[in-house]
Amino acid sequence: MPAISFQSVSKAYPSPRGPQGSTFLALDQVSLNIEEGEFFGLLGPNGAGKTTMISILAGLTRATGGSVSVLGSDVQKDFAQARRKLGVVPQELVFDPFFNVREALRIQSGYFGIKNNDAWIDELLESLGLTDKANANMRALSGGMKRRVLVAQALVHKPPVIVLDEPTAGVDVELRQTLWHFVAKLNKQGSTVLLTTHYLEEAEALCGRIAMLKTGRIVALDKTSDLLKNASSNVLRFKIDSELPAHLLGKARVTGRVVQLPAHDALEIEQYLTAVREAGLVAQDVEIRKADLEDVFLDVMTQNKDSVHSVGATA
Numbered sequence: 001m002p003a004i005s006f007q008s009v010s011k012a013y014p015s016p017r018g019p020q021g022s023t024f025l026a027l028d029q030v031s032l033n034i035e036e037g038e039f040f041g042l043l044g045p046n047g048a049g050k051t052t053m054i055s056i057l058a059g060l061t062r063a064t065g066g067s068v069s070v071l072g073s074d075v076q077k078d079f080a081q082a083r084r085k086l087g088v089v090p091q092e093l094v095f096d097p098f099f100n101v102r103e104a105l106r107i108q109s110g111y112f113g114i115k116n117n118d119a120w121i122d123e124l125l126e127s128l129g130l131t132d133k134a135n136a137n138m139r140a141l142s143g144g145m146k147r148r149v150l151v152a153q154a155l156v157h158k159p160p161v162i163v164l165d166e167p168t169a170g171v172d173v174e175l176r177q178t179l180w181h182f183v184a185k186l187n188k189q190g191s192t193v194l195l196t197t198h199y200l201e202e203a204e205a206l207c208g209r210i211a212m213l214k215t216g217r218i219v220a221l222d223k224t225s226d227l228l229k230n231a232s233s234n235v236l237r238f239k240i241d242s243e244l245p246a247h248l249l250g251k252a253r254v255t256g257r258v259v260q261l262p263a264h265d266a267l268e269i270e271q272y273l274t275a276v277r278e279a280g281l282v283a284q285d286v287e288i289r290k291a292d293l294e295d296v297f298l299d300v301m302t303q304n305k306d307s308v309h310s311v312g313a314t315a
């Protein structure tokens, strides 16, 4: 039985543009099974639909079509059972300002009907570097500390499936390391992890399998190692002072003076450098590196440039 299953899931929101009553599809027939024990990455640009998928999974938003289940429990029909199996770390820093950290975790335990949970709460506090903040009021915590509490809150009922929605957005290196160390340990002990992140380095390092979402559709789904294998194997990187010739510009990723071009073999690298020289440009700091997940991601996203799914006005 999959840990998480999305079957032909669609979600229509009221359209911000267009005539009244019209909708647009934030998710379009998404099907995805995540198996027990996987560390799975869900990637996509802003607005791709990642948070919408997680909100449906957590029972916070209703899908317009299709079905979603957590370890066999349907998120709508068996809401309480599905919710109990799930620990969700939300993207936004939502917290109750009236309680201290320990109280917040005890209250969260109470929502799940768990009494005398202090031993596990202490372990969570310790693992997330929060022990000395246990009695601090939530209001008095820094953003990074609040995020740690959100992680602890999500795990307070020992859920077998953990969902992390951009947990490292804007957090420092120390918290990232603490968090990844802890989540990797839980995954090794058998927890299933679903992660959304814009830090592709993290996804590459942590996730065994990855789905890439674009405008509500899955446009790539594979083992991380196979995604990397199928990508252009090398990237030619150099700096220039003027604009690239037009025929190279379409293929290149340009950041300021830095140009990066995907290259399959030595001949292609030679052709790029010749084209640069013939355009009267000087390539500086030339280097060749292996393609990484960011290259794969950009490749996949440019191949699927014009997928916009609007539907007409609903009756």
Ligand SMILES: Nc1ncnc2c1ncn2[C@@H]1O[C@H](COP(=O)(O)OP(=O)(O)OP(=O)(O)O)[C@@H](O)[C@H]1O
Residues within 6 Å of the ligand: 013, 014, 026, 044, 045, 046, 047, 048, 049, 050, 051, 052, 053
């Ligand atoms: N409550 C809502 N009402 C209307 N439109 C919404 C609502 N929530 C999300 N959307 C729209 O649905 C689309 C998908 O949004 P979603 O937040 O799921 O994307 P995302 O992949 O999580 O993006 P990000 O990386 O920025 O967090 C976007 O176009 C967004 O504007």
